[in-house]
Amino acid sequence: MNKNKEQLLNKRYKAEQRFRLYGLSAIFMALLFLTIFIFKIFSTGYSAFQKTWFIVPVTFDAELMMLDQNPSKEDLQDADYYDIALKSMADLDPNANEDQENELKRMVSYFFEKEIKNELLNDPNLIGKTKEVYLTASDDLDQVFKGNYPRDLPEDQRRVSDYQLKIFDQLVANGKVESKFNISFFTNADSREAELAGIASSFMGSIFSILVCLMIAFPVAVLAAIYLEEFAPKNRFTDFIEVNINNLAAVPSIVFGLLGLGILLAIFQLPRSTPLVGGITLSLMTLPTIIIAARASLKAVPPSIREAALAMGASRMQTTMHHTVPLSMPGTLSGTIIGLAQALGETAPLILIGMVAFVNTIPGSPMDPAASLPVQIYIWAESAERGFVEKVSACIMVLLGFLIIMNLFAQIIRHKFEKKWS
Amino acid sequence: MNLILFTFIVLLGFTSYYFGRKKAYTIQSTKKRLTALPQFYGYYLAIWCAIPAFIIFSLWAIFEPTIVKLLILSDYSNQGYLDDELNLLYEKSKALSRGQFTGEITPFIEASAEKYLSLRSIAQSSKVVIVLSAIIASVAYAYKRISSNSRTREPVEKFLNAVLFTASLAAILTTVGIVFSLIFQTIDFFKVIPLFDFVFGTHWYPAKAFVRDSSEALDPTMYSDTFGAVPIFAGTFFIAFIAMCVAIPIGLMSGIYLAEYASTKVRQYAKPLIEILAGIPTVVYGFFAALTVGPFLKELGTSMGLEVSAESALAAGGVMGIMIIPFISSLSDDVITSVPQSLRDGSYAMGATKSETIKRVIFPAALPGIVGSILLGVSRAIGETMIVVMASGLAANLTLNPLESTSTITAQIVVILIGDQAFGDPKTQAAFALGMSLFLVTLCLNIVALRVVKKYREKYE
Numbered sequence: 039m040n041k042n043k044e045q046l047l048n049k050r051y052k053a054e055q056r057f058r059l060y061g062l063s064a065i066f067m068a069l070l071f072l073t074i075f076i077f078k079i080f081s082t083g084y085s086a087f088q089k090t091w092f093i094v095p096v097t098f099d100a101e102l103m104m105l106d107q108n109p110s111k112e113d114l115q116d117a118d119y120y121d122i123a124l125k126s127m128a129d130l131d132p133n134a135n136e137d138q139e140n141e142l143k144r145m146v147s148y149f150f151e152k153e154i155k156n157e158l159l160n161d162p163n164l165i166g167k168t169k170e171v172y173l174t175a176s177d178d179l180d181q182v183f184k185g186n187y188p189r190d191l192p193e194d195q196r197r198v199s200d201y202q203l204k205i206f207d208q209l210v211a212n213g214k215v216e217s218k219f220n221i222s223f224f225t226n227a228d229s230r231e232a233e234l235a236g237i238a239s240s241f242m243g244s245i246f247s248i249l250v251c252l253m254i255a256f257p258v259a260v261l262a263a264i265y266l267e268e269f270a271p272k273n274r275f276t277d278f279i280e281v282n283i284n285n286l287a288a289v290p291s292i293v294f295g296l297l298g299l300g301i302l303l304a305i306f307q308l309p310r311s312t313p314l315v316g317g318i319t320l321s322l323m324t325l326p327t328i329i330i331a332a333r334a335s336l337k338a339v340p341p342s343i344r345e346a347a348l349a350m351g352a353s354r355m356q357t358t359m360h361h362t363v364p365l366s367m368p369g370t371l372s373g374t375i376i377g378l379a380q381a382l383g384e385t386a387p388l389i390l391i392g393m394v395a396f397v398n399t400i401p402g403s404p405m406d407p408a409a410s411l412p413v414q415i416y417i418w419a420e421s422a423e424r425g426f427v428e429k430v431s432a433c434i435m436v437l438l439g440f441l442i443i444m445n446l447f448a449q450i451i452r453h454k455f456e457k458k459w460s
Numbered sequence: 461m462n463l464i465l466f467t468f469i470v471l472l473g474f475t476s477y478y479f480g481r482k483k484a485y486t487i488q489s490t491k492k493r494l495t496a497l498p499q500f501y502g503y504y505l506a507i508w509c510a511i512p513a514f515i516i517f518s519l520w521a522i523f524e525p526t527i528v529k530l531l532i533l534s535d536y537s538n539q540g541y542l543d544d545e546l547n548l549l550y551e552k553s554k555a556l557s558r559g560q561f562t563g564e565i566t567p568f569i570e571a572s573a574e575k576y577l578s579l580r581s582i583a584q585s586s587k588v589v590i591v592l593s594a595i596i597a598s599v600a601y602a603y604k605r606i607s608s609n610s611r612t613r614e615p616v617e618k619f620l621n622a623v624l625f626t627a628s629l630a631a632i633l634t635t636v637g638i639v640f641s642l643i644f645q646t647i648d649f650f651k652v653i654p655l656f657d658f659v660f661g662t663h664w665y666p667a668k669a670f671v672r673d674s675s676e677a678l679d680p681t682m683y684s685d686t687f688g689a690v691p692i693f694a695g696t697f698f699i700a701f702i703a704m705c706v707a708i709p710i711g712l713m714s715g716i717y718l719a720e721y722a723s724t725k726v727r728q729y730a731k732p733l734i735e736i737l738a739g740i741p742t743v744v745y746g747f748f749a750a751l752t753v754g755p756f757l758k759e760l761g762t763s764m765g766l767e768v769s770a771e772s773a774l775a776a777g778g779v780m781g782i783m784i785i786p787f788i789s790s791l792s793d794d795v796i797t798s799v800p801q802s803l804r805d806g807s808y809a810m811g812a813t814k815s816e817t818i819k820r821v822i823f824p825a826a827l828p829g830i831v832g833s834i835l836l837g838v839s840r841a842i843g844e845t846m847i848v849v850m851a852s853g854l855a856a857n858l859t860l861n862p863l864e865s866t867s868t869i870t871a872q873i874v875v876i877l878i879g880d881q882a883f884g885d886p887k888t889q890a891a892f893a894l895g896m897s898l899f900l901v902t903l904c905l906n907i908v909a910l911r912v913v914k915k916y917r918e919k920y921e
Contacts, residue, residue, distance in 0.1 A: 051813070057814075058717075061717025061720075064709065064710045064714040064717060065718070068789070069733055071785075079748075261623060261627030282634075286635060289843070290870065290899075292843065292845045292870050293638055293843070296638075296641055300640075301641045304883055383740075383742070383744075385741065390873075419743075434744050437741060441740075
């Protein structure tokens with residue numbers, strides 16, 4: 039009898055331990071996912087911050103460039119650089135036939151002509167001389183140099199030919215291939231060529247959208263929160279507003295995209311693909327988040343503050359505007375930043391209002407067509423070129439970096455400036 | 461032009477504030493008692509400056525384009541043009557006047573463009589004149605009121621109250637906007653496609669409805685068997701189900717562990733770390749699912765002799781589940797911590813172990829809240845877009861095999877609406893109809909979930 043009891047007790051203790059283990063492993067799983075996730079992004083993305091260059095000797099032959107003696111600045115602008123660019127690549131292998139010359143040309147980005155031109159524009163004395171110029175490698179060879187490209191595939195299954203690889207290996211052996219920090223990733227707009235594509239246009243698009251979103255959502259949300267928390271009478275209409283706010287906070291983001299498409303674009307005829315429309319759509323989405331945060335922080339201001347102000351003869355409006363609202367600002371601001379961080383990562387509604395258009399210029403105002411960082415991730419992730427995979431991961435790193443900074447900022451505001459009432 | 465006018469009006473507002481306050485001080489210096497603090501006199505004047513400007517600006521924005529269009533098109537009124545052609549003419553002359561027109565320039569259009577420009581400049585200058593005179597009139601009126609030392613605080617506060625109230629209507633307006641943007645397209649859609657076919661049809665090939673000349677009359681037989689939404693609804697719930705299979709056990713168990721077992725130190729670090737999962741943008745999850753999880757599952761399946769699609773429902777659903785973990789874990793953590801301590805103490809006093817207390821006492825007590833959090837998770841899973849667009853298929857298969865690819869409501873909306881849309885096309889309208897059903901489903905889930913959670917909170921507070 040006693041033994042039975044002990045067995046039962048042991049069984050119960052075992053069950054207790056098992057249950058505890060389940061809980062622990064659940065947390066472990068969640069954290070494991072997070073780790074794999076971040077590891078994966080970083081391991082594929084870090085190489086995008088490096089860019090491969092070929093160092094190619096270029097002879098600035100005045101005759102080939104169709105330049106006269108003592109060319110002016112305009113002549114240099116209009117000169118023909120294609121021939122010398124082509125020649126300098128072809129000279130890498132003196133025995134190359136025509137097909138091979140073409141392949142040599144494709145080893146660098148199609149931008150190489152411009153790169154040579156810029157070299158001359160910087161130093162017009164180069165005419166007639168030979169200089170070693172840095173040329174951007176094509177995205178496939180860039181990947182080969184970074185070791186991301188399967189070289190052992192049969193030739194007809196890869197985009198780099200054996201001949202190109204042979205020349206490439208010669209260049210590597212001669213130390214004519216160099217990897218440098220990829221500034222153009224941050225300064226270039228999007229491009230169809232992976233080696234030239236950058237995040238500048240989508241970055242500006244994101245900034246503009248977020249600014250528009252902030253300018254609309256913040257004032258409206260704060261005013262609405264003040265009304266609901268401090269002035270609204272308790273009646274059915276107020277309840278209805280509250281139900282609306284809580285529900286809007288949980289409406290799928292894509293529905294807001296349909297709203298933007300059906301109302302902002304179709305009825306108000308606002309320009310498509312612009313951060314203006316994107317920002318307005320996102321502001322409708324963040325509105326409930328900010329209202330809820332602002333109400334919570336208004337609620338946290340103790341009633342004694344209001345009573346003291348009222349007792350000194352302030353009107354209700356004065357009490358609210360001079361005392362309650364300033365005291366609630368840290369909480370409201372940190373809620374706003376968190377809402378904006380959410381908006382910054384939002385993709386689906388922006389796709390619907392046309393911010394997926396291919397934009398190869400950097401937008402200068404919210405009225406110019408643009409993409410945004412998350413949409414850029416989507417666009418690149420859908421492209422077939424291998425070079426875009428690392429770009430996507432790098433873009434994700436930039437985006438996550440921003441989100442982390444914004445959230446830290448929100449935390450700091452909350453902990454530094456919020457009054458603790460006790 | 462508008463910007464200059466706007467800045468000018470803002471400056472006027474500030475000056476009127478200044479003059480209002482100054483007037484108050486002069487009244488004070490005559491030993492009269494002020495009816496409010498001096499700055500209220502200033503606010504009063506500034507508001508009287510802002511209101512007419514605001515009203516006229518909005519009236520202009522609403523009516524100017526329509527009136528200009530009417531005036532321009534009146535030139536063409538008796539030449540037998542159709543409405544569409546008239547609209548085209550108007551757009552052409554507008555484009556020409558901006559210098560963006562690339563087509564053939566006919567004398568008619570050129571004349572219209574010139575007329576457009578002159579009308580616009582007339583409208584602009586009359587706007588300036590009307591705004592300024594209205595401001596002067598209303599400020600003068602307000603200044604007279606101030607001079608006679610009438611009440612200013614009450615009107616100012618009433619005005620502020622009205623502004624606050626209007627702002628609080630934004631939430632209602634957004635909801636109305638959503639319904640409004642969805643409902644007309646949806647109704648048009650159901651005029652062509654019977655509701656019955658949409659809800660019970662099992663074939664979804666919207667691409668079939670695309671190759672069509674817009675001038676052709678709508679042929680209903682063409683659309684039969686094209687817009688049957690059953691495969692999409694099934695796919696949506698199926699992927700959501702897979703996601704919840706991942707999210708509920710992990711989320712719930714971590715919520716329980718954090719609330720009941722974890723030391724404060726573990727809690728302090730583990731909770732925010734898990735919540736990072738909720739802060740990662742969904743497009744990043746989509747990329748992860750498409751690039752890593754999908755191919756990984758495919759390889760795993762092939763090595764076991766199974767045929768797995770690279771865009772399997774399992775990959776999309778699984779990654780979506782990871783995304784939902786933090787929603788369920790933090791909500792159930794909150795819910796469990798708010799169960800009163802007395803219930804636990806009672807159970808321990810009867811000799812129950814911790815896990816028995818959790819399973820038999822706390823869990824039943826917290827159940828409504830947990831159900832609420834799960835429902836909110838389901839609503840998230842159904843409305844999630846980017847993961848599905850990037851990682852699951854785009855063709856709507858009616859299947860219950862998690863290794864095949866299926867499609868969801870959200871993915872179909874994106875597929876249909878990406879790029880240019882032609883409003884009035886049944887395909888575009890189908891996207892709005894799908895949006896409507898998504899909105900209704902999530903609305904029901906949200907309302908029920910919020911109700912349940914609220915009821916639960918009231919019970920223990």
